[in-house]
Amino acid sequence: MAAMKIALAQIAPVLLDRKATSTKVSESIKEAGSKGADLVVFGETLLPGYPAWIARTDGARFNAEDQKELHALYLDQAVDIAAGGLDGVRAAAKASGTAVCLGVAEREHHSVFASRVFVGKDGEVLSVHRKLRPTYEERLSWAPGDGAGLVVHPMGEFTVGGLNCWENWMPLARASLYAQGEDLHCMLWPGARRNTEDLTPVIAKESRSFVVSVSGVLRESDVPQDFPHRDRFVPTPGEVLHDGGSCLAAPDGSWVVPPMGSGEELVIAEIDPAWVRRERQNFDPAGHYSRPDVLELTVRRSRYGGAKFED
Numbered sequence: 001m002a003a004m005k006i007a008l009a010q011i012a013p014v015l016l017d018r019k020a021t022s023t024k025v026s027e028s029i030k031e032a033g034s035k036g037a038d039l040v041v042f043g044e045t046l047l048p049g050y051p052a053w054i055a056r057t058d059g060a061r062f063n064a065e066d067q068k069e070l071h072a073l074y075l076d077q078a079v080d081i082a083a084g085g086l087d088g089v090r091a092a093a094k095a096s097g098t099a100v101c102l103g104v105a106e107r108e109h110h111s112v113f114a115s116r117v118f119v120g121k122d123g124e125v126l127s128v129h130r131k132l133r134p135t136y137e138e139r140l141s142w143a144p145g146d147g148a149g150l151v152v153h154p155m156g157e158f159t160v161g162g163l164n165c166w167e168n169w170m171p172l173a174r175a176s177l178y179a180q181g182e183d184l185h186c187m188l189w190p191g192a193r194r195n196t197e198d199l200t201p202v203i204a205k206e207s208r209s210f211v212v213s214v215s216g217v218l219r220e221s222d223v224p225q226d227f228p229h230r231d232r233f234v235p236t237p238g239e240v241l242h243d244g245g246s247c248l249a250a251p252d253g254s255w256v257v258p259p260m261g262s263g264e265e266l267v268i269a270e271i272d273p274a275w276v277r278r279e280r281q282n283f284d285p286a287g288h289y290s291r292p293d294v295l296e297l298t299v300r301r302s303r304y305g306g307a308k309f310e311d
Contacts, residue, residue, distance in 0.1 A: 213246060
């Protein structure tokens with residue numbers, strides 16, 4: 001069975017600049033494609049950036065004018081997929097013949113979701129998964145998601161799924177993907193080795209799958225000079241806020257790509273589906289080692305909204 005090349009694109013956004021960040025993402029897709037990658041994976045809400053300012057500007061103050069200003073900017077630069085906000089990324093995927101797993105701050109009306117988007121090699125959007133539960137201060141920026149995007153996709157000999165950041169800690173969210181035959185799991189992170197180093201091999205062993213963690217990086221220099229309240233957000237020249245840690249683990253938990261450093265880097269790795277079959281000889285979490293007669297998971301896989309209209 002054919003091996004697959006996967007690219008780990010650890011890059012920084014041009015924070016809250018959708019056009020400039022989309023250009024960087026597209027360039028990485030094209031580079032990955034030129035190196036034969038079948039799939040390229042990016043970090044959480046890389047386009048147009050993670051709301052790191054909340055924790056650094058006392059963002060929980062109710063009705064604060066500075067937080068309103070920053071949220072309005074975030075909305076302006078967030079991705080409206082239906083309005084063509086991913087057209088550049090889709091075109092790059094199609095031109096390169098490379099599938100894409102990308103984290104975006106997705107806009108719907110005046111709310112933002114932390115979304116994982118799969119784009120196929122033909123440039124079509126295959127699925128959008130909105131993060132089920134924003135973590136801690138993220139709840140001041142992102143709306144909670146739903147189960148509509150808890151799906152997997154065939155890519156060559158693999159079945160690929162993915163989750164955003166800390167929802168990878170949610171056992172039932174992972175189980176919903178395992179039950180659909182997932183054997184390549186993508187974990188998207190804003191950028192911290194402390195998140196990726198421990199959990200990635202654990203989930204690889206649990207699922208007997210390849211597990212790729214991709215982080216963004218964020219440095220003081222990635223924050224535009226005209227960013228509102230910049231002096232409070234990044235007061236230290238040269239400061240590194242998000243330090244990468246992208247990595248790839250095999251189905252036995254061993255490293256294929258050990259955690260990367262804090263710089264921007266594109267790493268290509270080859271993964272063999274035979275490795276999955278070998279490791280599932282003794283443990284298949286949703287197959288011969290499951291007990292559906294005893295344990296059953298129900299997943300409500302629908303998009304919710306503020307109202308239901310019955311005409």
